[in-house]
Amino acid sequence: MDIEKTTSHNLKCSVCKNYLNVAPVLTSEDGKINKCGRCQLKGPVLNNRNSLYESIGAKLRFPCKNEECTDRMSWAEVQRHEKSCKHRKIECPFWNCREKDIKFVILNDISHFETNHPGSIHSGDNMTLNLKVITHHQSFMKLLVVDTIPFLMLIHCLKFGESLLIGLFNFNNKLYDYQLKIYSDKNSKRHSVFKENVLLYDEDQHCLYCLQNLCVMQNHVFSKRNPSSNQNEKYKFYSNIDVGATKTTLQTENLMIDVSIIEHQEQNGEK
Numbered sequence: 001m002d003i004e005k006t007t008s009h010n011l012k013c014s015v016c017k018n019y020l021n022v023a024p025v026l027t028s029e030d031g032k033i034n035k036c037g038r039c040q041l042k043g044p045v046l047n048n049r050n051s052l053y054e055s056i057g058a059k060l061r062f063p064c065k066n067e068e069c070t071d072r073m074s075w076a077e078v079q080r081h082e083k084s085c086k087h088r089k090i091e092c093p094f095w096n097c098r099e100k101d102i103k104f105v106i107l108n109d110i111s112h113f114e115t116n117h118p119g120s121i122h123s124g125d126n127m128t129l130n131l132k133v134i135t136h137h138q139s140f141m142k143l144l145v146v147d148t149i150p151f152l153m154l155i156h157c158l159k160f161g162e163s164l165l166i167g168l169f170n171f172n173n174k175l176y177d178y179q180l181k182i183y184s185d186k187n188s189k190r191h192s193v194f195k196e197n198v199l200l201y202d203e204d205q206h207c208l209y210c211l212q213n214l215c216v217m218q219n220h221v222f223s224k225r226n227p228s229s230n231q232n233e234k235y236k237f238y239s240n241i242d243v244g245a246t247k248t249t250l251q252t253e254n255l256m257i258d259v260s261i262i263e264h265q266e267q268n269g270e271k
């Protein structure tokens with residue numbers, strides 16, 4: 001059964017006003033307030049899980065929460081679709097823009113970055129990073145634009161530069177990998193190569209300020225506002241490079257890192 005795209009029915013979350021199609025769905029004692037799984041960290045604390053509604057809701061097809069989108073999806077497809085919908089709007093990942101309540105469709109319009117954060121854009125399918133520069137800045141982000149498709153890269157040094165975290169995130173429904181080629185600045189023949197999946201960007205989990213333990217956004221899983229969340233979980237979205245060991249292996253004092261994005265190749269046996 002298809003749910004109509006209308007504002008008049010009550011199958012919507014009382015907090016975010018999106019459809020009630022992400023579990024867990026929680027309901028207040030009097031049944032008047034319903035909260036969707038997107039809002040677990042937001043709004044009133046509710047303890048009654050509405051499993052009866054969830055089991056019915058899981059059989060329905062819902063419209064996309066984005067007004068302009070005509071796609072319909074089952075419960076299981078909602079979260080992936082919302083993160084890759086071509087009408088998806090994101091808040092600017094930069095701290096100084098956040099309070100201004102700016103939202104934009106990043107997939108086909110990077111003008112916000114061009115105007116406000118021009119130094120953070122890198123065009124082309126390959127970017128070279130210098131470890132010395134990274135450790136100087138400690139943490140930063142870049143918008144990599146590959147054939148007009150944007151990817152967000154977060155870089156963060158841990159333990160005063162002993163470890164380096166690099167994560168790549170995308171906004172569309174294609175699968176990508178990124179490759180890190182790490183080499184000696186003196187002798188590029190010595191190198192190591194890693195390949196990892198580019199992840200769909202989830203602003204509540206992939207946040208540079210959460211990585212730095214500075215974030216105060218209530219809906220961010222790893223912000224200071226949510227002391228109960230397991231902070232170690234936030235590192236799993238990133239490649240973790242052991243700087244000392246890599247320098248020893250490559251017999252060098254400084255490292256260069258080439259980051260490149262490639263379309264995901266299905267491995268044998270992978271579904």
Ligand SMILES: [Zn+2]
Nearest residue numbers: 013016036039
């Ligand atoms: Zn909600």
Ligand SMILES: [Zn+2]
Nearest residue numbers: 064066069085
């Ligand atoms: Zn959509």
Ligand SMILES: [Zn+2]
Nearest residue numbers: 092094097116
């Ligand atoms: Zn901004």
Ligand SMILES: [Zn+2]
Nearest residue numbers: 207210215220
């Ligand atoms: Zn955050």
